[in-house]
Amino acid sequence: MSDTIVAISTPRGFGGIGVVRLSGDKALELTQKIFNKKIELPRYAYYGAISIEGTPIDTGIVIYYRKPHSYTGEDVVEISMHGGIKNLEMVLNHLISLGARLAEKGEFTRRAVENGKMDIFEANAVIELIEAKTEKGVLLASSRLFGKLSKVVESVRKKIHEVNLQIEATIDFPMDVEEIPHNVLKNSLNEIKNEIEKLLSTYRDSKVIIEGVRIAIVGKPNVGKSTLLNALLRFERAIVSEIPGTTRDTIEETIDFYGFPVKIIDTAGIRESEDIIEKMGVERSKRAIETSDLILFVFDASAPLTEDDLELAKFTEGKMRIIVLNKSDLPKALTKEELLKLFPNEPVIEISALLKEGIDAVESEIKKKLLNIDIDSILVSNKIEYDLLSNALTHIENAIEILDTGTLDLVSEELREAIEILSGVSGENIGETVLRAIFERFCIGK
Ligand code: GDP
Missing domain, CATH: 3.40.50.300 (P-loop containing nucleotide triphosphate hydrolases)
Structure with missing residues (x-):
């Protein structure tokens, strides 16, 4: 059971609406301690009174998202109240006193990534969307939010995987499997190399859009x-x-x-x-x-x-x-x-x-x-993605070189490295360093 996190998800200040968000197994249970309506159905808006120790302090709308159908993949509750500073803080502090923990920077999105609700490209897109200063910046981020880069990277990964399967088959069953002609292998690897290079080349244009x-x-x-x-x-x-x-x-x-x-x-x-x-x-x-x-x-x-x-x-x-x-x-x-x-x-x-x-x-x-x-041609738009793909590219380049000079075993090893790197963009495969690099840019509540 993961701990239940809570944060004010709207910016600090005076506004029409302010949202307190909870994620974790106790999200609903804790909410019921401050909300006077019984929440029976997920994804329904319940209007009621929000109270602290029996004293009503605000009215608001509560929506419950049952896991896994939520932003984080856990039970999530969003409490929309009036957008003051003090009332939101009181609710936040009270929920913490009841057993929730204040969320760390980007922890909601991090949990989404860890629970396979989005990959790191989409998580990057979230922060880029929030930080976008121009319309073009918004369009660029949102296209990636809908998984554009993820799909392309996945297809490259599959191609490498297929080539590697062929190589492994010839290594494991030299009697039964016909050896793939050297130039066919080389062509396939060069194609993959070109594809990754093309992705990487879009980084410059994305910098123009994001950084100007x-x-x-x-x-x-x-x-x-x-x-x-x-x-x-x-x-x-x-x-x-x-x-x-x-x-x-x-x-x-x-x-x-x-x-x-x-x-x-x-x-x-x-x-x-x-x-x-x-x-x-x-x-x-x-x-x-x-x-x-x-x-x-x-x-x-x-x-x-x-x-x-x-x-x-x-x-x-x-x-x-x-x-x-x-x-x-x-x-x-x-x-x-x-x-x-x-x-x-x-x-x-x-x-x-x-x-x-x-x-x-x-x-x-x-x-x-x-x-x-x-804009539509841009896929890679930040350093983390650029480094990841560059790393994968290095292994493909190594593989191409070894193809001429070394054994198929070594070629396969390079391909497996590339596959592993490209697999490390979603779910449990993501390294802690990559995660940290992404989420230190977030603020609390995202
Ligand atoms: P800078 O040193 O290159 O930054 O030049 P400034 O912008 O300070 O301009 C120098 C002087 O030229 C100022 O007196 C301006 O008013 C004048 N100036 C600038 N552009 C024009 C122009 O298109 N026509 C005329 N007649 N004067 C100009």
Whole structure:
């Protein structure tokens, strides 16, 4: 018999409804000690009074889920009360005094995993859904909540298993079973390898959706970087000034950009400087450039190109860039054609950040460059899953290598390792370290 856990499952604060949840063998028995209606049927909503030591403190709805048909796979009771802080706490504390134990972080979901109600991919999806900051993040998490990754991983595992069965048969019954041609085996293993690699490759895109992308706004002082940042943010946030170099530090803002989290970094202009503080800013700019996924490279149309521009162009080489010709409202000293000569393979967009003209074109270029992602193709979306599949991949790669140099026994051993890793995503096979890694991200009540 497992102990019965209890927690407030709604966020702490004032709301219309607050939920206390119990899971474990005593969930119903304990609930009946505070609830005045007799709960006879599972999955029915009972309305009644909630009392502590005979004193009614609230009214609420109680729903009982009989095991195994519950979130955790155990007996679960959800008590929906009014969403205060104190009333919920009183009920929680009273249930604890009656014998329930305060749930640990993510313990409800952990029990669900341990009881085979969901695998670790789905558990990861739960936390990702809760933490999602954008619509795309929600869609990504929910597709996995419905077992998308689980199904693909299971099918890969089965394929490895089938190949291994064939190998084992030839090892165990060399007289009766015809040996599988070397190239057939190799092809099957390569197919499996490709499939896992394809899964792993979706991790990068998922990071874009969950963590967002970093865009650095780069250019020499006074070209209008801060003004462009403001225009992109659609409100004044960065300091705009006419003295070169006032944007000493970098300024970062995260915006929800067509459903993607995008972090925009306004960098100080890169140039030689004796001023210590500005130098620090310059260092940060270089780092910002290095760690960014895309660069908005800003030029001033009212001033001719300088050495600084060219140096910066060199420093940002190899990065994904969008060239922005700002201040196009002023008399021209630098044209789009000149920039196109300098950046023949990159888009050049004329704007006036001050008049907010051309900002839409910059936005749609960003979208085209970075956010051309098909959510449906993404399967792997966090480090735990990535590591697990990478591990399995290593064993498949070993197996392919050994196929040429070693014995079938050793090939089979590698395949069994891969199978074991991929089996370790559900039920009793999950290792404690994996479990801990997942559930330390949860909060109490989930
Ligand atoms: P930064 O040093 O690159 O961040 O440049 P700022 O954004 O601080 O802008 C420098 C100066 O240029 C400010 O006076 C801005 O008002 C001005 N400025 C920025 N964008 C434009 C523009 O599109 N047109 C005009 N005429 N002035 C601009």
